[in-house]
Amino acid sequence: MSQPSPSPFVASQLAAALPQSGVAWLDAARRENLDAFVAAGLPDARTEAWKYTALRALAQRSYAAGDAQARAVDPAALALPGVAGPRLVFVNGVYRADLSRADALPAGVSLQPLARALRTEAEPLRFALARRYREDGDAFARLNAALAADGAVLRVAPGAAPAQPVHLVFVGAPAEGDVAWHVRNVVELGEGAALTLVEHHLASGAQAHFATLAADFVLRDGARLRQLTVQDAAEGATLVRHTGLQLGARAAARLHVLELGGSLVRHDLRALLAGDGARLDTRGVFALRGRQHADTQMAIRHQARGTASDSVWRGVADQRARGVFRGAIVVAPGADGSDAALSNKNLLLSAQAEIDTKPELEIYADEVKAAHGATVGQLDERALFYLRSRGIPQAQARAMLTVAFCEAVLADLDLPALREHLAALLAARLPGGAA
Amino acid sequence: MLKIENLHARVEGKDILKGLTLAVNAGEVHAIMGPNGAGKSTLGNVLAGREGYEVTAGSVTFDGVDLLALEPEERAAAGVFLAFQYPVEIPGVNNTYFLRAALNAQRKARGEPELDSMQFLKLVREKLKVMRISDELLHRAVNEGFSGGEKKRNEIFQMAVLEPKLAILDETDSGLDIDALKQVAEGVNALRSPERSFLVVTHYQRLLDYIVPDFVHVLADGRIVESGDKSLALKLEAHGYAWVAEHGEPAGAGA
Ligand SMILES: Nc1ncnc2c1ncn2[C@@H]1O[C@H](COP(=O)(O)OP(=O)(O)OP(=O)(O)O)[C@@H](O)[C@H]1O
Ligand SMILES: [Mg+2]
Numbered sequence: 065m066s067q068p069s070p071s072p073f074v075a076s077q078l079a080a081a082l083p084q085s086g087v088a089w090l091d092a093a094r095r096e097n098l099d100a101f102v103a104a105g106l107p108d109a110r111t112e113a114w115k116y117t118a119l120r121a122l123a124q125r126s127y128a129a130g131d132a133q134a135r136a137v138d139p140a141a142l143a144l145p146g147v148a149g150p151r152l153v154f155v156n157g158v159y160r161a162d163l164s165r166a167d168a169l170p171a172g173v174s175l176q177p178l179a180r181a182l183r184t185e186a187e188p189l190r191f192a193l194a195r196r197y198r199e200d201g202d203a204f205a206r207l208n209a210a211l212a213a214d215g216a217v218l219r220v221a222p223g224a225a226p227a228q229p230v231h232l233v234f235v236g237a238p239a240e241g242d243v244a245w246h247v248r249n250v251v252e253l254g255e256g257a258a259l260t261l262v263e264h265h266l267a268s269g270a271q272a273h274f275a276t277l278a279a280d281f282v283l284r285d286g287a288r289l290r291q292l293t294v295q296d297a298a299e300g301a302t303l304v305r306h307t308g309l310q311l312g313a314r315a316a317a318r319l320h321v322l323e324l325g326g327s328l329v330r331h332d333l334r335a336l337l338a339g340d341g342a343r344l345d346t347r348g349v350f351a352l353r354g355r356q357h358a359d360t361q362m363a364i365r366h367q368a369r370g371t372a373s374d375s376v377w378r379g380v381a382d383q384r385a386r387g388v389f390r391g392a393i394v395v396a397p398g399a400d401g402s403d404a405a406l407s408n409k410n411l412l413l414s415a416q417a418e419i420d421t422k423p424e425l426e427i428y429a430d431e432v433k434a435a436h437g438a439t440v441g442q443l444d445e446r447a448l449f450y451l452r453s454r455g456i457p458q459a460q461a462r463a464m465l466t467v468a469f470c471e472a473v474l475a476d477l478d479l480p481a482l483r484e485h486l487a488a489l490l491a492a493r494l495p496g497g498a499a
Numbered sequence: 500m501l502k503i504e505n506l507h508a509r510v511e512g513k514d515i516l517k518g519l520t521l522a523v524n525a526g527e528v529h530a531i532m533g534p535n536g537a538g539k540s541t542l543g544n545v546l547a548g549r550e551g552y553e554v555t556a557g558s559v560t561f562d563g564v565d566l567l568a569l570e571p572e573e574r575a576a577a578g579v580f581l582a583f584q585y586p587v588e589i590p591g592v593n594n595t596y597f598l599r600a601a602l603n604a605q606r607k608a609r610g611e612p613e614l615d616s617m618q619f620l621k622l623v624r625e626k627l628k629v630m631r632i633s634d635e636l637l638h639r640a641v642n643e644g645f646s647g648g649e650k651k652r653n654e655i656f657q658m659a660v661l662e663p664k665l666a667i668l669d670e671t672d673s674g675l676d677i678d679a680l681k682q683v684a685e686g687v688n689a690l691r692s693p694e695r696s697f698l699v700v701t702h703y704q705r706l707l708d709y710i711v712p713d714f715v716h717v718l719a720d721g722r723i724v725e726s727g728d729k730s731l732a733l734k735l736e737a738h739g740y741a742w743v744a745e746h747g748e749p750a751g752a753g754a
Contacts, residue, residue, distance in 0.1 A: 468591025
C-alpha cells in the first residue's frame with residue numbers, strides 16, 4: 065500500500081538536513097523522531113489534543129529550513145527591566161554570541177548553547193535528548209527532537225541561588241522567505257537551588273516563520289524555580305512550545321505565562337509533581353485579537369504525597385480571535401493529602417470571538433482538596449455603566465475592565481519592575497490599549 | 500436646571516415611568532419618596548443614561564440641552580451624578596485610579612486641564628477630611644468587599660471629588676448606621692451651594708432632618724402624585740402612602 069504523499073508542510077521539513085552531532089545515540093534519536101513525524105504527519109481533529117486547533121492551513125505551507133544569515137537585531141529591543149543577568153539570544157533559532165551575555169556567570173550557574181554543550185560533553189544530556197516521542201499528537205515534539213540543533217543548556221548547582229534572572233531570548237527576524245526553526249532547552253536545578261528564568265519570544269520585524277521550542281525543567285529536591293514566559297512573537301508567526309517540568313520533593317515552581325503575539329500559538333505544558341510536598345503555581349493569560357489563535361494545553365500530575373498545584377489562567381479574545389484552554393489535573397493513586405486548584409476565566413469581547421475551555425480533574429488518591437472552575441463570559445454591563453456614569457468614556461471603561469479581568473495573573477509576581485512592565489505590555493495589547 | 504416633562508420609560512417591555520413631570524432649579528434640594536417598585540431608581544437610571552431603559556415619550560432637558568441624547572459619560576461631564584442604590588463592585592480596578600480617571604475624563608471633556616497625581620492627591624485628601632472616610636478604602640478595588648455602609652459613603656466621596664451640578668442620591672441613607680447617616684448628610688450639606696441641586700431618593704424622613712429639602716415629592720406608579728414642602732415627609736411618615744392615595748391628587752410638581 066502506498067503512503068499518501070506528504071503535505072507541503074511535512075515535505076518542506078523533510079527537506080531539512082538532520083543536524084549531525086557525531087554522537088551516535090543522538091543522531092539515531094533524531095533520525096527516529098523524523099521518521100515518526102513523517103509517518104504520522106500532522107494531527108487532525110480526530111486527535112483529542114488537537115480538537116480545537118485545526119492544522120489544515122499550516123499543512124499547506126512550506127518553510128525554508130533554518131536561516132543561514134545573521135540578521136541585524138537591535139539589542140535594546142531585548143531588554144526587560146529588572147532582568148540584567150546572563151542572557152542567551154537566538155535569532156531564527158541560531159545562537160548569537162554577539163547579542164548574548166554568557167561570560168562571567170554567577171557562582172553555581174552553567175549556561176551554554178546546546179550545540180556547544182553537545183560538542184564538549186554530550187553524555188549528561190543523554191537522558192533529556194534521547195527521548196523518542198511516540199505519543200499521539202506530539203508531532204511537533206518529534207519534529208523538534210529531530211531538527212533542533214541548538215538551544216540553551218542551563219544548570220544551577222545544588223544550593224546556588226543567582227540573584228539575577230537568566231534571560232533566554234528567541235527572536236524571529238525577517239528573512240528572504242518564511243523560515244522554520246527549532247530550539248531545545250534543558251534546565252536543571254540542583255538540590256535546594258533557586259533560579260528565576262525569563263523565556264522571551266519577540267520579533268524584530270514582520271514575518272510568518274514557523275518555530276518550535278521544547279524545554280525540559282528538572283527541579284531536584286527543595287529547588288525553587290520562578291519562570292516567566294513573555295510570548296510576543298510576530299503577528300504572522302506560528303509557534304509551538306512544549307514545556308515539561310519535573311519537581312522533586314519540596315521543590316517549588318511558579319510560572320507566569322503571557323501569550324500576546326503570534327498568529328497560531330500552541331503551548332503544551334506538562335508538569336509532574338514527583339516528590340512529596342512539591343508545589344506548582346501557574347499563572348497565565350492570552351490576549352487575542354484579529355484572527356489570532358492560541359491553544360494552551362496544561363497537564364499536571366500529582367504523583368507524590370502532599371503535593372500542591374494552583375493554576376490561575378485568563379483568556380481574552382476580541383474580533384475573530386480564538387482561544388483554547390485545557391487544564392487537566394490528575395491526582396494519582398498514593399498522592400494523598402494533595403491540593404489542586406484551577407481557575408480559568410475567559411472574556412469574549414466580540415460576537416465573532418470564541419474561547420473553548422475544558423478543565424478536567426481526576427482524583428485517585430485520598431484526602432485530596434480540589435477545586436476547579438472555568439467560565440466564558442462578557443464584560444459586566446453593570447460595571448461598565450458604573451464607570452461610564454462617572455464620566456469614563458466607553459472605550460476606556462471597557463479597557464479598564466479588561467485589564468482588571470487579567471489582574472490576577474500578574475498580581476503575585478514579586479519582581480516589581482518587571483511586573484509593572486509586563487502589566488503595561490499586556491494592557492497595551494488588550495483591546496483599547498495603545499498597540 | 501433640570502426639566503423633566505411627561506417622561507415615559509420602559510424596562511424589559513414593562514412601562515415603569517408613566518408621565519413623570521418634575522422641575523429642579525439650581526441650588527434646590529428635592530426629596531423623592533414613594534413605595535417600593537414605584538420607579539424611583541428607574542428615574543435615576545434614565546437620567547444617568549443606563550442602557551435598557553427605553554424612553555417612549557416625554558423629554559428631559561438639563562441646562563437647556565437634551566439630556567436624553569447624551570451618552571452616560573457625556574451626562575457625567577455635563578454635571579449629572581448618580582449615587583447608586585446598589586453600588587457595583589469592580590474587582591481589579593483600584594478606587595483611587597478609577598476616581599482620577601473619572602475626574603480627568605470629565606475635565607478633558609469640558610476642555611479643562613487634567614490633574615496630575617500630586618494635584619489629585621491633594622484634592623482627595625481635602626475631600627477625605629470632609630467625608631471622614633478611611634483612606635484605606637482608597638487603596639482597595641472599587642467597592643470590592645466594602646460593607647454596605649462603606650459603599651454608600653464611597654458614593655458620596657466620589658460625588659465630593661467630582662463636584663457635579665446635579666446629584667441624584669438613590670437611597671444613600673439605606674443601610675447606614677446613625678453616625679454614618681449624619682456624616683453622609685454633613686458631606687452632602689457641605690456641597691450644597693446655589694449652583695448645585697440634589698434629588699434625594701429616600702424612604703425615611705430621618706435623613707430629611709439632616710438634609711433639609713426644599714421640596715418633597717411622592718412618586719407612585721411612575722408619576723409624581725403629590726408634592727409639598729418638608730412637612731409632607733412628616734405626614735407620610737405618620738400616615739403612610741395610602742394616605743396620599745386618598746388625599747393627594749396627581750400634581751405636576753416643581754418650583
Ligand atoms: N432592569 C430591570 N428589569 C426588569 N424590571 C425592572 C428593571 N429595573 C426595574 N424594573 C422594575 O421596575 C419597577 C420599578 O423599579 P425601581 O427600581 O425603579 O423601583 P424603586 O421605586 O426604586 O423601588 P425601591 O424603593 O424598592 O428601590 C419594579 O417593578 C422593577 O421590578
Ligand atoms: Mg430603588
